[in-house]
Amino acid sequence: MNNFSVLDILLVEDDKDDLELTLHALRREHLANNIFAVRDGEEALEFLYCTGRYADRAGSQQPRLVLLDLKLPKVNGLEVLERIKNDPRTRAIPIVILTSSKEECDLVTSYHFGANSYIQKPVDFDQFRNVIKNAGLYWMVINQLPLSNPADAAMAAGKP
């Protein structure tokens, strides 16, 4: 590990099975080394803004990508998304919605609020794993993220 242990993915997921499956698929394909999981919307916001349980966390270490479920306890995913995208400190962090919702209004609202992408979780186990593998490959390897490497992360953290 280097001095700047960049967080690759913040995973916000309350369902234990989905959480395990997503972590397993990402790690198995070596798509993300450093993944942190939180279990509800309130914890996600505390993590990102270094408050509450995460008051001691270094705010300079933001995730390169957030995978966000919509139906979450305490603070729902849409509200988490809106908060992140309306705050200049966190606006550039890519948020990919990962949800079982089939509601068209969830889809449209997510994109209106600035979600970078929206993926419906398949019910089937193998399809779910395939979707995570493809999404992980696309976002972590093929696509350019705002925080591309530790040096960039350190530089970005130095900005006001």
Next chain:
Amino acid sequence: MVPVAMRITREILLVDDNPADSDLTREVLAASSHPNHVTTLLDGEAAIALLRRTGPYGTARRPDLIILDLNLPRIDGRAVLAEIKTDPELNQIPVVIFSTSHSAQEVARCYELGANCYLRKPVSLSEFFSAVQSLDEFWIGFASLPKQEI
């Protein structure tokens, strides 16, 4: 097994002033297993006119996905991106930046402006093909896109 709803023909707006790049991009998309129709425009002004359905674009179909180069004549790609993402009528349309720029600042700035993602245009032909295939596979194959009214 793909649900019927996902087999609809996706309208893709490609904004790129380099004919070699846009021809290649269209060639890859034409070979896609996901049905699509690609409209190619050469400058930012035309892109905004199409999206707002002004001038010759009064009956244009709203795109499901926009592939946007950054260095464009008339109105550049960054300004087009900012226009789209500050317009509540348009901001739900995913915009994929597809640019030769390798600058980390450029990438960060595009995300600040609301770009949905940022792909570097590879120099080699095979990597270019592969990048467009990945774009198509993720955005049309795996991601959910808002329904656009005609």
